[in-house]
Amino acid sequence: MSTPTDRLRSRAGERADRDTHFEVEQFYYEEAALLDEGRYADWLDLLADDLDYWMPTRTNRLRRQQALSVAARGEAAFYDETKESLAWRIRRFDSGMAWAEDPPSRTRHLITNVMVRHVDPADHEGFTENDLCVGSAFLVYRNRLEREENVFAGGRTDILRKAADGRLQIARRTILLDQNILQAKNISTFF
Amino acid sequence: MTSTNEPQGAATAAPRGALRRPADLARNLDVSGLVDTEGGLLDRVIFTDQELYRQELRRVFAPSWLFLAHTDQFHKPGDFFTTYMGEDPVIVTLDRDRRIRAYLNSCRHRGARLCRADFGQTRNFTCTYHGWSFNLDGSLVSVPNKDGYPDDFEEGKWGLVEVPHVETYRGLVFGTWNPQPVPLRESLGDMAWYMDAMLDHDDEGTVVVGGVHKWVLEGNWKLAAEQFATDWYHVNMSHASALMLLAPAGKKPRDEVVHRTGRQYSDANGNGAGFPVHPRNRFDARTVHEWTDYDALRERLGEARVEGPLTNGHATVFPNFSYLPVNGSVRVWHPKGPDKMEVWAWTVVDKSMPEEVREAQRLYNLRTFGPSGIFEQDDGENWSEVQAISQGFITNGVPLNYQMGLGSEREDGRHPGRTSELYSDAAGRAFYGRWRELMNTPAWHEESKA
Numbered sequence: 001m002s003t004p005t006d007r008l009r010s011r012a013g014e015r016a017d018r019d020t021h022f023e024v025e026q027f028y029y030e031e032a033a034l035l036d037e038g039r040y041a042d043w044l045d046l047l048a049d050d051l052d053y054w055m056p057t058r059t060n061r062l063r064r065q066q067a068l069s070v071a072a073r074g075e076a077a078f079y080d081e082t083k084e085s086l087a088w089r090i091r092r093f094d095s096g097m098a099w100a101e102d103p104p105s106r107t108r109h110l111i112t113n114v115m116v117r118h119v120d121p122a123d124h125e126g127f128t129e130n131d132l133c134v135g136s137a138f139l140v141y142r143n144r145l146e147r148e149e150n151v152f153a154g155g156r157t158d159i160l161r162k163a164a165d166g167r168l169q170i171a172r173r174t175i176l177l178d179q180n181i182l183q184a185k186n187i188s189t190f191f
Numbered sequence: 192m193t194s195t196n197e198p199q200g201a202a203t204a205a206p207r208g209a210l211r212r213p214a215d216l217a218r219n220l221d222v223s224g225l226v227d228t229e230g231g232l233l234d235r236v237i238f239t240d241q242e243l244y245r246q247e248l249r250r251v252f253a254p255s256w257l258f259l260a261h262t263d264q265f266h267k268p269g270d271f272f273t274t275y276m277g278e279d280p281v282i283v284t285l286d287r288d289r290r291i292r293a294y295l296n297s298c299r300h301r302g303a304r305l306c307r308a309d310f311g312q313t314r315n316f317t318c319t320y321h322g323w324s325f326n327l328d329g330s331l332v333s334v335p336n337k338d339g340y341p342d343d344f345e346e347g348k349w350g351l352v353e354v355p356h357v358e359t360y361r362g363l364v365f366g367t368w369n370p371q372p373v374p375l376r377e378s379l380g381d382m383a384w385y386m387d388a389m390l391d392h393d394d395e396g397t398v399v400v401g402g403v404h405k406w407v408l409e410g411n412w413k414l415a416a417e418q419f420a421t422d423w424y425h426v427n428m429s430h431a432s433a434l435m436l437l438a439p440a441g442k443k444p445r446d447e448v449v450h451r452t453g454r455q456y457s458d459a460n461g462n463g464a465g466f467p468v469h470p471r472n473r474f475d476a477r478t479v480h481e482w483t484d485y486d487a488l489r490e491r492l493g494e495a496r497v498e499g500p501l502t503n504g505h506a507t508v509f510p511n512f513s514y515l516p517v518n519g520s521v522r523v524w525h526p527k528g529p530d531k532m533e534v535w536a537w538t539v540v541d542k543s544m545p546e547e548v549r550e551a552q553r554l555y556n557l558r559t560f561g562p563s564g565i566f567e568q569d570d571g572e573n574w575s576e577v578q579a580i581s582q583g584f585i586t587n588g589v590p591l592n593y594q595m596g597l598g599s600e601r602e603d604g605r606h607p608g609r610t611s612e613l614y615s616d617a618a619g620r621a622f623y624g625r626w627r628e629l630m631n632t633p634a635w636h637e638e639s640k641a
Contacts, residue, residue: 057402059309068311076402076538078563080554088436089558092565097431100568148575180309181533182406185571187563 012129013120024116024134024160027168032109035190040090043190047083048161048171055079055175055191070176078177078187086190100188105144107189113137113155124159124172131171132160138191142184150184152177156191207343219246219633226627228620231594235587237626238411238578244529246630251510252277254369254634256378258512258523259283261537262362263398264310265291269327272310274535275525276366281354282306282316283364286327293354293366294329305351309403316351325351361390362397362539363521365512370635381608382462382508388500389516392488395542397519400553404536406562410574412511412524412532413626418570419505419513420463421455421619424595429573433565453613454499454606455596461625463618466504466516478551482544495605507618509625514539518556530578536561593619 016024027046034043047053055078056071071077081089092098119131140152159172175191220242225234237243257276260283264272271284273296280296282305298305298318305316305325315332317324324333329351337344354366358375360383365375376383390397408415418425427434434444453467488497500506500516507513514521522536538556540549560567580586596615603610611617 057404059402060307062308062311062313065308065311071402074550074553075400076404077557078404078561080557085554085558089565092432092436095432095435097435098569099429099432100572145576146579180405182404182562184406184562185408185575186406186568188568 010129011118012122014118016116016118016132020132021114021116024132024168025111025114027160028111028114028136031170032111035109036107038093038104040093040190044083044087044090046168046170047086048169049083051081051083051086051171051173053079053081053083053086053170053173053175055177058176058178058180060180078182079175079190100186103145105142105188107143108141109189109191110139110141111136112139119159127159127161127171130162132158132162132168134158134160140189140191142189152179152184152187152189152191154178154191207341217245217249218242219250219637220630222246222627222630226623228624228627231592231597231616231620233591233593233623235581235589235591237623238413239529239581239587241529243630244526247526247626248277249636250632250634251626251629252526253636254367254372254629255510256358256365256367256372256375256508257510258508258521259293259357259364259366260291261397261399261521261539262291262359262364267312269313270310271306271308271313271316273306273308274523275533276354276368277526279368280304281366282351283357283366284327291357291359291364292327292329293357294325294351295354297352298323299331299349299351323349329353361387363390363512378460379462379508380458380460381456382458382460382464382506384496384607385456385464385466385500385506386508386514388492388496388504389514389519389539391492392501392541393491393543397539398542400538400540400549404534404557404561406534407527408532408534408571408574409530410532410578411529412526413622414574414577415524415532415534415570416507416509416511416513417619417622418574419515420457420461420507420509420622421465421616423451423453423455423465423467423505424614424616425573429569430566432569433559436565451613453504454603454610455613455615455618456606456608456610457600457618457621458608459621459625461509461622462507463622464500464504464506465613465615465618466500466502467613468499469502470498476551476555478548479544479555482548499606507622509622515560518560519552520556520560534562592616593623 031046057076058070061069113136115135117133118129119127119133121128136156138154138156142150154175154177157174158170160168161171163169225237259274260272265285268285268287271282273282281293282296283293286292296305300321300323303318303320305318315324315326322335323331326332331346331349355370356372357366360375438444451467455465457463485497503517505515511524519539520536521539522534525533527533538553540552559565593616596611596617599611599615600609600617
C-alpha cells in the first residue's frame with residue numbers, strides 16, 4: 001500500500017519495483033525470440049525512432065589506462081547505429097542474396113542479470129523518471145552450416161522509454177562484448 | 192620520411208656461448224609446380240599445407256615489407272602499438288628522438304611476451320616474468336639480481352631484437368626483417384601512384400580513426416590478400432545484397448554499377464589494384480561525396496586517378512596489406528596457421544576532413560566493411576567455406592582457375608605500369624607469381640648459414 005508521501009517521493013535512480021522487473025524481463029525475452037526467429041521487422045518496432053545503438057570495440061590496456069579500454073564515441077565500433085541504419089541493414093536480409101545468412105544461422109539469445117532502475121533525468125537529458133535504465137547480460141550462441149559455433153557474451157545498458165501507450169521502447173543501447181579480437185568471422189546478428 | 196635502424200639483438204653475437212640449428216630442421220619445398228602463371232592454375236595445397244606455411248613465414252613474410260601501423264598512432268615518445276609481422280609479435284613505438292622503431296615483443300631473457308597491451312603510452316617495457324626492463328630504444332636497462340650473472344654479462348648485448356628497417360610511405364609504417372631490403376618506396380614502384388589516390392588528397396595527409404577492428408577468419412591469409420589484389424569479379428554476386436542496399440529503395444542496382452568497366456594494375460612485386468573507371472563512380476557516404484573537391488583533386492592527382500582508383504576499387508600491397516580507397520579501410524591479414532587468419536582493419540580519413548565528414552566516413556566504413564559490414568560479412572563466408580572443404584584429398588588436388596584476362600596485361604597509356612581489364616585475374620597471377628618466386632628463393636637468414 002502506497003501512501004501519498006511515497007507517491008510524491010522522486011523515483012529517480014531508484015530500483016524499480018517487482019512488477020516493473022517482470023515487465024522488463026518479459027520484454028527482453030520477447031525481443032530475444034524475435035531475433036532468434038529472424039523477425040527483424042518486428043524487432044525494429046521495439047526500437048524508438050531516436051534510437052542510439054552502440055557496440056564499441058574493447059582493447060587490452062595497462063591497468064592504469066584501463067579507463068580507456070572501451071573505445072570512445074567516434075572510435076572503432078562493431079555497431080554505431082540509428083533506427084534508420086538498422087532498418088537499412090535489415091533490408092539486406094530481404095534481398096535473398098545475403099549469403100552470410102543464407103542458409104540462416106541458428107541463434108539463441110539468452111538474457112539474464114536484469115537490473116532495472118528508474119532513470120535519473122539529471123543523468124539522461126530528455127528522459128523522465130518513468131523511463132528505465134536497465135543493465136542486463138547476454139549470451140548469444142550461433143551455430144552455422146555444419147559445425148560453425150560462436151559464443152558472444154557481454155553486457156548491455158539500455159534506456160527503455162515508457163511510451164504514451166504504456167509499451168516499452170528501446171531508446172538507448174550500449175553493448176559491451178567481452179572480447180578483444182572478435183572470435184567470429186562476422187557479426188550477422190543483433191544484441 | 193625514412194629511418195634506417197642498425198640491427199641489434201639477435202643479429203649481434205653474444206659474448207658467451209653459441210647455438211647452432213641442424214640444417215634440416217626447416218625443409219624447403221620447391222613450389223614451381225604449384226603455381227602456373229602462364230596457364231592460370233593454382234594448386235589448393237598452398238592454402239592447406241603446414242610445411243608450406245612454415246616456409247612462407249621464413250621466405251615470404253620475413254624478407255618482405257610488412258605493414259605495422261599508421262604514423263598518427265604515435266604522437267609522443269613512448270606511444271606504442273603491438274602487432275604482428277607474420278606470426279612474430281612486435282612492439283612499434285616512438286623513441287625519445289621521435290623515431291618510429293619496432294622490436295620483437297619477446298623478452299630476451301626467457302622469451303615471455305614483453306608487452307601485453309594493445310596500445311598505450313609508457314616509459315619503458317618491463318617483463319612481468321622476471322623483471323628485465325627495456326628502454327624505448329630497445330636497450331636493456333634493468334636486470335634484477337644482476338650480480339648473479341657472470342662478470343662479462345653485458346646488458347648492451349641483450350637489448351630487444353629490433354626490426355632492422357622501418358620506413359613510412361604517406362603515413363603508412365612498414366617494417367622488414369630483411370637486413371638489406373630494397374627501400375620501401377622503390378619496392379612499391381608504380382603501386383605508389385595508385386596508393387596516392389587514397390593517401391595524397393592534399394598536403395595534410397591522413398589520420399586514423401581511433402581503434403582497430405580485429406576479427407578471426409577460418410581461412411588462409413592468401414584468400415583475402417589475393418581477393419583484394421585482383422577480384423572485382425566477385426562483387427556483383429557475393430555482394431549482391433549490399434549493392435541492392437546502395438541502389439535507390441525498391442530498385443535493382445543500376446546497370447552502370449553491375450556492368451562496370453575499369454582497369455586492374457599488377458606488377459612483378461605481387462602488388463595489385465583494381466578499379467572501375469567512371470566519372471561518377473563513388474560508392475560512399477553522401478556527406479563525404481559532397482565535401483570532396485573533385486576539381487582540386489583533378490588538379491593534384493590528374494583525371495585518370497580521380498575517375499579510377501580514387502573513387503572506388505580494391506588493392507593489395509604484397510604480401511598481406513590491403514585497402515579500399517573509397518572507404519579508407521586499410522587492413523592486414525595476419526597469418527595464423529595455414530587455415531586461419533586474423534583481420535586487423537583501420538579506418539583512415541583525410542586530416543583535412545571536418546568533424547562531421549570524418550564521422551560520416553567512419554560510419555559508412557563500419558556499416559559496409561568490418562565484421563558487421565554489409566559487404567564484409569559475405570566475404571568472410573566465402574573464405575571460410577573455401578577453406579572448410581579444402582582438406583579433402585580429391586578436393587585438394589583439383590586446380591583452381593585464374594585464367595580470366597590471360598595475356599590482357601598491357602601499358603594502357605593512362606595508368607602507370609601494366610593493367611588488365613577490371614574483371615581479370617591478372618593481379619592474382621602476379622600475386623602468386625611473386626609468392627612462388629620468394630618461396631623458391633633462400634632468404635638472408637638461410638644464406639648466412641650456407
